[in-house]
Amino acid sequence: MDVDAVVERARAADGVWISLVGPDELRERAAAVDPGLPLAGMPFAVKDNIDVAGLPTTAGCPDFAYTPDRNAPVVQRLVDAGAVVVGKTNLDQFATGLTGARSPYGNPESVFGGGLISGGSSSGSAVAVADGTVAFSLGTDTAGSGRVPAALNGIVGVKPTRGLLSTLGVVPACRSLDCVSVFARDVTTAERVTRVARGRVREDPWSREGNRPLIARPRVGVPETLDFFSDAGQEKAFARFGGDAAVDIGPLLEAGDLLYRGPWVAERLADLGDFLAAHPESVLPVTRAVLETGRGFTAADAFRAQHRLQELKHAADRMWEQVDVLVLPTIGTTWTHAEIAEDPIGRNLILGRYTQFANLLDMAAVTVPHGFTEDGRPASITLFGPAFSDDTLALLAASQWERTKNDTMTLAVAGLHLSGEPRNHELLERGATLLGVTRTAPCYRLHLLPSGAPGLVRGEGGAAIEVELWQLPVAQVGGFLTGIAAPLSLGRVALQDGTEVTGFLCEAYAVTDAPDITAGGGWRNYRSEGQRS
Incomplete structure (x- = not known):
């Protein structure tokens, strides 16, 4: 324990x-x-x-x-x-x-x-x-x-x-x-x-x-x-x-x-x-x-x-x-x-x-x-x-x-759980499979949290943010949730095609003073631009 x-x-x-x-x-x-x-x-x-x-x-x-x-x-x-x-x-x-x-x-x-x-x-x-x-x-x-x-x-x-x-x-x-x-x-x-x-x-x-x-x-x-x-x-x-x-x-x-x-x-x-x-x-x-x-x-x-x-x-x-x-x-x-x-x-x-x-x-x-x-x-x-x-x-x-256990849920990830990112193994270890890459509806903003992770928040003046869709076995959802710490949580994420899936969202209180990195259109673009600069 x-x-x-x-x-x-x-x-x-x-x-x-x-x-x-x-x-x-x-x-x-x-x-x-x-x-x-x-x-x-x-x-x-x-x-x-x-x-x-x-x-x-x-x-x-x-x-x-x-x-x-x-x-x-x-x-x-x-x-x-x-x-x-x-x-x-x-x-x-x-x-x-x-x-x-x-x-x-x-x-x-x-x-x-x-x-x-x-x-x-x-x-x-x-x-x-x-x-x-x-x-x-x-x-x-x-x-x-x-x-x-x-x-x-x-x-x-x-x-x-x-x-x-x-x-x-x-x-x-x-x-x-x-x-x-x-x-x-x-x-x-x-x-x-x-x-x-x-x-x-x-x-x-x-x-x-x-x-x-x-x-x-x-x-x-x-x-x-x-x-x-x-x-x-x-x-x-x-x-x-x-x-x-x-x-x-x-x-x-x-x-x-x-x-x-x-x-x-x-x-x-x-x-x-x-x-x-x-x-x-x-x-x-x-x-x-x-x-x-x-x-x-x-x-x-x-x-x-x-x-x-x-x-x-x-x-x-x-x-x-x-x-x-x-x-x-x-x-x-x-x-x-x-x-x-x-x-x-x-x-x-x-x-x-x-x-x-x-x-x-x-x-x-x-x-x-x-x-x-x-x-x-x-x-x-x-x-x-x-x-x-x-x-x-x-x-x-x-x-x-x-x-x-054979049933699955679709999960949208926008940050450290993306392919190749530090926490992607938490999905792979639970049998998740990548369905593809898409974007959210143009109503989200991305912020850099003090932890170094990005936080996705829905609100005015947002943009379409790149996300990956993963298929996660339902029986693994509970174990996966144990690794999610506040201010992040799972919620409903609207996609550009008008559908909604479960995905990572950030509590609004946590981004008040967090840098806005929405302009990059996604975590990978932000990282790439940072490396080039």
């Missing part, structure tokens, strides 16, 4: 972390780890609604904060296995939301840039894994918070069967449905961590154990019909996955509607109602609006909804007679932060369309990357199974992950 590198990346990440273990203490903890332990020296992050001894638990609300004197059992299991807590990560306040845009601590972007939301509520936990700061992280998942952020950041998200990972020491969102989740950059790591973390905790009344026989060749179902909310790219990406049978998911979607449009919203008030009443101004308006809807339900409403849910569970059980695993797109479409701001509640519901039924219907789920859309947005699928089918899902997810 390179403590200095971890600390540097964590400090540079915008809106990802709420609190960090001090560097000296982190070094001491890392040095004290027994190298023979199963997770020895692996740095990890913890969503800030899960207790870590000595670090405040805020649940995304500063006035709610308290400092626990012991770890949540799920955290302690990982520490006992040799993993090292780096700090606490940002989240949608009180884990209420799927956007990653509901926190007073900042709203992180997806690692793919372009203003794309990170997804929530486990926003920081997902980004901390995807940007390479930590090896894995813990989130929570009540309505999809362990799957939506995985989809939007191109990583793996495991939502185990409820109760397999203890929720003791977790700030409740919807106590009867809450679940601790695991993020990692690959299926093997995610499964390894989940196996260490799972296990019954005697003091936890929601903890449970169980297992279904492993099905080596499961029957895989896909939906008869799906709504991609006019997103042709996501629709085409999901069409690449083929199942064994088509099934009716209408009962699942109806069950999911009960979570935010039914009396389960009132369950959130059972734990947060007193705080909300005493500190209304401490809660973000959008979070408060969601929670307050819970006051409109009666006890009779709750029983009616439970009765209907039981009927829907019966329908889901019949589905499992036809198939062993159900595969859905994790999300039907993607949003930018600006688009979420236009309709924060309505678009949040769309993000949860294919996730929020899982815990109500007692399902396990694993989310894995599924390549990219033609316009460069991350695509993802989620594998669902009945309670305690976790081993079968892990096996199928591993198989899907292997297939995903």
